[in-house]
Amino acid sequence: MFRIFNRIRRTGQLTEPLPAAEQPAAEPGARCQQEIARKFSHSLAIRMVDAGSCNGCELEMHAVNNSFYDIERFGIHFVASPRHADLLLVTGVVSRHMEEALQRTYAAIPNPKLVIAMGDCAGCGGEFGVSYASCGAVANVIPVDAVISGCPPTPEQLLRGILELLQRS
Amino acid sequence: MNGGQEFNVTPGRVLQLAAGLAADGLAEALEPSPGLVARLSLQPGNWGRVAELAAQQGLRWSAVWGDHCPPQISIRAVLFGSDGHLLLETAVDEQRPELTSQSPFYPAAERPERTLHDMFGVQFSGHPDDRRWLRHQAWDENDFPLRRDFPRNGKRSTATTGDSSYPFPAVAGEGVYEIPVGPVHAGIIEPGHFRFQAVGETILRMEEHLGYVHKGIEKIAEGRDLAGLTRLAGRVSGDSSVAHSWAACQAAERALQVEPSSRALALRAILAERERIANHLGDMGAICNDVGFAFAQVQMSRLRELWQRQNLELFGHRLLMDRVVPGGVCCDLTPQQISTLQRAGDCLHRDIEELLPLLLEYPSLQDRLRTTGVLSPEDARRFGVTGYIGRASNLQDDLRRDAPYAPYDRLQVRVPAYLEGDVAKRLRVRGEEVLVSLELQQQLLHELPPGALRVACPPPGREVEGIGLIEGWRGEMLAYLRLDAESRVLRYFPRDPSWLSWPVLEVLLKNVIVPDFPVCNKSVNGSYSGHDL
Structure with missing residues (x-):
């Protein structure tokens, strides 16, 4: 037990401010937090659906929850039920086998709701595109409010993408 | 183990079987293609x-796939023995595609054979299960997407309904109930359906229904050039991008008789070991987190993040996608970068050597992981499961050691293995594999040979084929490739190790309590995308 405490003490705090890109003075996480405070009573609940991804986007979605990015500090958290969600975060092309599941998840989210297509597949079809097995981009199946491009988007790109949508919605 | 007899690796020998079959007139020996020990043509x-x-002779079953070459459908299977890989070939008529099933002798062949029916219409006599597998509702029962005459964009333009009619076997009995889970799961995870049949808290039976992320990878590979194929291969399963693209490139290079430089091969191995390390770190944390031990999750995700940042800094991509290219790699290391990597490797080695004992000795964690989700060595061998799942159940097969390809043919690969086959041992194997991979990385960096990063892959001028076999972090990875005279893909078949690991999840859940399903699932961690294609 003491070895664990000791390790925790030595690890210290890892969580870091996100480096700002286009507006050097501003800090996107904090701005995200302001937007969420104003529009979502301090808490933005995300339901993610993998509609046919290669699982690369999921790995980066896990990463935004690690200690370095710690997305929860901005009031953003991933929820199990679409009924609790404000935002639907979709990865992958929409496989035809997931078409109805995605539509039903979308329908289960209370209005008003936001949809982000994360990654090149979800945004424009990526490597997989449209085929006998795939409907292609998410926008071909449900309305999309924002696209975060990248294959996969880095954790930072994911955070910025969420912020950009919050600022204009 | 019975009678003190221990099967550490697959015991059967390919050459012995091949000689016996030829002597009995059951098979005709063909010239083996590169990477294989033997190749047999069968009726x-x-x-x-x-x-x-x-x-009977103890070979492990590895893969089966089809290839529609009108008017025939050629069927190939790969088996593994302690001396290497065996390719079996046969062909059936497209009008009457009938074949005897291998499933009664190899349970791992069950789902791949059902898939051959879904995709090519091949009928297997003697198959124990005649249900569809990858086909849901996106195409008709009498349509077979991997036949040449099936259009790439399918025959339907209407919306596809959900697959609510999959025939799960019914259960009966007092107090028996069902829990349907998925395809959309509670966490950040890929989609699939699990049907639990339980009494009280205890799982009587769990059956998987996969195929939700089937996106037609094999079909859309057709007609691609090698660069396009490699990009696609790197996205068969995003967490195994290096391994899949290496397997595809190895298949292409063998087909084209091109040999990448030893520098390029060493760099590929460094990338592959880094991919193994990143995934093991992430999953070790996640396994512990599934039983509420957040300390491990925080520490392991810390190490994983640092590792991925270094991937971005030195190789240009956090998940190392698109670094392996036909003929070599597209990244190099300067002497300064090599020493940066060596320092980071030493640092991670120290961290794991400190953290692993904490996990293995922490009583309330081990209490949850020991004797949970047990896969017996007999079941592991019967199902032929590879990677850390096999090794935790004493089936050690590791292509890096047992069928080595360059650069592993000049390296010593230590393979950790245990008998217990529980979640605790699968966790332990992964921790120890991180240390092995780090040692391999350091050795590869230390002796990084000179050479071109990339050699040309000129078009063959005739139809060629090749098989790639790589030890990915999940286990044995296979890629089959047939190319036309201009190096365009006629057929690409990637076999992710998840095909071998998904079936054993059902086996090791017997008598496990429902709340332990997540930790058992995470300890197996099959890829949905790699399986569904």
Whole structure:
């Protein structure tokens, strides 16, 4: 037990401010937090659906929850039920086998709701595109409010993408 | 173990089986293609019989796939023995595609054979399960997407309904109930359906229904050039991008008789070991987190993040996608970068050596992981499961050691293995594999040979084919490739190790309590995308 405490003490705090890109003075996480405070009573609940991804986007979605990015500090958290969600975060092309599941998840989210297509597949079809097995981009199946491009988007790109949508919605 | 007899690796020998089959007139020996020990041509009627003999002699079943070359559908299967890989070939008529099943002798062949029916219409006589597998509702029962005459964009333009009619076997009995889970799961995870049949808290039976992320990878590979194929291969399963693209490139290079430089191969191995390390770190944390031990999750995700940042800094991509290219790699290391990597490797080694004992000795964690989700060594061998799942159940097969390809043919690969087959041992194997991979990385960096990063892959001028076999972090990875005279893809088949690991999840859940399902699932961690294609 003491070895664990000791390790925790030595690890210290890892969580870091996100480096700002286009507006050097501003800090996107904090701005995200302001937007969420104003529009979502301090808490933005995300339901993610993998509609046919290669699982690369999921790995980066896990990463935004690690200690370095710690997305929860901005009031953003991933929820199990679409009924609790404000935002639907979709990865992958929409496989035809997931078409109805995605539509039903979308329908289960209370209005008003936001949809982000994360990654090149979800945004424009990526490597997989449209085929006998795939409907292609998410926008071909449900309305999309924002696209975060990248294959996969880095954790930072994911955070910025969420912020950009919050600022204009 | 019975009678003190221990099977550490697959015991059967390919050459012995091949000689016996040829002597009995059951098979005709062909010239083996590169990377294989033997290649046999069979009559369709002997397909099942040969599998029966191979199973008796202790060979491990690896893969089966089809290739529609009108008017025939050629069927190939790969088996593994302690001396390497065996390719079996046969062909059936497209009008009457009938074959005897290998499933009665190799349970791992069950779902791949059902898939051959879904995709090519091949009928397997003697198959224990005639249900569809990858086909849901996106195409008709009498349509077969991997036949040449099936259009790439399918025959339907209407919306596809959900697959609510999959025939799960019914259960009956007092107090028996069902829990349907998925395809959309509670966490950040890929989609699939699990049907639990339980009494009280105890799982009587769990059955998987996969195929939700089937996106037609094999079909859309057709007609691609090698660069396009490699990009696609790197996205068969995003967490195994290096391994899949290496397997595809190895298949292409063998087909084209091109040999990448030893520098390029060493760099590929460094990338592959880094991919193994990143995934093991992430999953070790996640396994512990599934039983509420957040300390491990925080520490392991810390290490994983640092590792991925270094991937971005030195190789240009956090998940190392698109670094392996036909003929070599597209990244290099300067002497300064090599020493940066060596320092980071030493640092991670120290961290794991400190953290692993904490996990292995922490009583309330081990209490949850020991004797949970047990896969017996007998079941591991029967199902032929590879990677850390096999090794935790004493099936050690590791292509880096047992069928080595360059650069592993000049390296010593230590393979950790245990008998218990529980979640605790699968966790331990992964921790120890991180240390092995780090040692391999350091050795590869230390002796990084000179050479071109990339050699040309000129078009062959005739139709060629090749098989790639790589030890990915999940286990044995296979890629089959047939190319036309201009190096365009005629057929690409990637076999992710998840095909071998998903079936054993059902086996090791017997008598596990429902709340322990997540930790058991995470300890197996099959890829949905790699499986569904």
